[in-house]
Amino acid sequence: MLPSETIAALARQLYDARKTRTQLRHFSKAHPGMTVEDGYAIQREWVRLEIADGRTVRGRKIGLTSRAMQQASQIDEPDYAPLMDDMFFQAGGDIPIERFIAPRVEVELAFVLGKPLKGPGVSLFDVLSATEYVTPAVEIIDARIEQFDRHTKQMRKVFDTIADNAANAGIVTGGRPVKPDAVDLRWVSALLYKNGVIEESGVAAAVLNHPATGVAWLANKLAPWDECLEAGEIVLGGSFTRPTTALPGDTFHADYGPLGAISFRFV
Numbered sequence: 001m002l003p004s005e006t007i008a009a010l011a012r013q014l015y016d017a018r019k020t021r022t023q024l025r026h027f028s029k030a031h032p033g034m035t036v037e038d039g040y041a042i043q044r045e046w047v048r049l050e051i052a053d054g055r056t057v058r059g060r061k062i063g064l065t066s067r068a069m070q071q072a073s074q075i076d077e078p079d080y081a082p083l084m085d086d087m088f089f090q091a092g093g094d095i096p097i098e099r100f101i102a103p104r105v106e107v108e109l110a111f112v113l114g115k116p117l118k119g120p121g122v123s124l125f126d127v128l129s130a131t132e133y134v135t136p137a138v139e140i141i142d143a144r145i146e147q148f149d150r151h152t153k154q155m156r157k158v159f160d161t162i163a164d165n166a167a168n169a170g171i172v173t174g175g176r177p178v179k180p181d182a183v184d185l186r187w188v189s190a191l192l193y194k195n196g197v198i199e200e201s202g203v204a205a206a207v208l209n210h211p212a213t214g215v216a217w218l219a220n221k222l223a224p225w226d227e228c229l230e231a232g233e234i235v236l237g238g239s240f241t242r243p244t245t246a247l248p249g250d251t252f253h254a255d256y257g258p259l260g261a262i263s264f265r266f267v
Contacts (some may be wrong), residue, residue, distance in 0.1 A: 002038045011045035014111060017144040021101045024145045028157040039162030046249030047082055058234060059083040059110075061139065062214040063166045064158070065238030070199040078208075079158065079168035080218050083234060089140075089264065091174030100142045100169055103246040106239035107190045107254050109204055109211045110173055110178075110254065112136035116231050117215070126218070127212040130229075133177040134185060134211075136256045139236055139265075140170030141243055154193045171236065175260030183259070186210050192241055193253040202240035206239060211237035 012026055017024050018263030028034045047057070064078045089095050092251075095160070097103065138267070145164045148155055161167055186205040191198050204211045214237050219229050229235060251265045 001124055002034065007038065007041045007045055009164045010042045010163065011049060012227055014042070014046050014144050015049045016240060017138040022234060023143065024154045026145060026149055026160050027163055028159050029149065029152075029154075030153075034157070034159045036159060036162060043081060043165055046258045047084075048066055048085075048261065049081070050259050056085045057082045058085050058088065059236070060216055060218060060229065060233065061171075062116065062170045062238045063161075063168070065214050069244075072266050077197040078217060078238065079162050079166045080221065081162075081168050083171060086141075087105050087168065087170045089170055089172045091262045091264060094265050094267040095140070095170070095172075096206040097246070097248050099250055100140065100246075102143045102147070103169065103266070104243035105191050105194075105252055106139045106141060106243050107191070107200065107202060108139050108239050109188060109207075109237045110135050110136045110171070110179070110187065111212065111215050111235045111237060112206070113229055113233050113235065116228050118228035119220035122216045123220040124210060124216050128180045128225075130211070130231075131180045131215075134175050134180050135177040136175035136254065136259050136262055137236055138172045138254050138262050139168065139239060140172070140246070141167040142169035143167065147224040158259070160257065163216040168236075171234070172262055172264055173234070174262035176258070178259060180212070185212065188240070188259060192244060192247075192254045193255065194244055195251055199244045200241035202238075204240050207241040209226035211240075214238045218235050266267070 115130040192200040
């Protein structure tokens with residue numbers, strides 16, 4: 001593990017980078033012995049700084065749920081991060097792009113919990129039982145730590161991504177909420193339009209074969225920290241499309257078919 005003073009200093013850099021929209025170079029380059037545990041320690045310290053500012057945690061996100069992304073990141077499991085209250089945006093509105101550095105958009109399903117989920121031993125069926133409803137969601141990801149190093153062009157390590165709040169920066173929910181047993185969640189599909197052109201499409205089964213699988217994984221992953229997923233929390237289950245770059249003036253429309261759609265614009 002990195003020394004506690006180093007973890008605190010790196011968390012402060014991320015805190016400042018988000019506010020000033022200034023990208024950082026890879027932590028893993030300056031600290032080659034950095035581990036996944038260090039990444040989460042930095043993330044937790046950053047969250048403490050945000051909470052000290054009056055922010056609250058409204059849920060969690062799960063990332064790196066596709067096999068291709070895990071192989072690219074050289075890991076064999078997803079990652080996770082909290083959803084802070086100032087990351088939520090209204091569907092159908094304008095989103096200020098100055099809130100971000102290098103925003104990209106992904107299509108997901110969000111699970112709104114009616115009952116808490118506490119591991120170990122949480123199963124996919126426990127998740128479905130605890131879920132009040134599932135709703136379409138779009139995640140806005142960002143890079144306070146450069147995705148590619150400005151000099152070497154090397155891709156950042158998973159430790160950097162985890163420290164950087166697992167790349168999370170925003171969430172837009174909308175469409176039609178459904179009970180988890182009202183549809184076969186594996187076969188929920190979506191088309192992502194950017195400025196009227198289909199950029200991406202996908203099906204929710206691409207997320208670990210079932211989008212609730214990641215929620216169960218997360219509940220069990222939090223157990224050693226004596227943490228759980230609380231009733232009322234929103235959990236982003238993981239993207240089933242590749243990220244799409246967003247620029248000022250871009251309009252996005254995620255069409256989930258029978259589950260409705262989410263539209264918004266970056267201004």
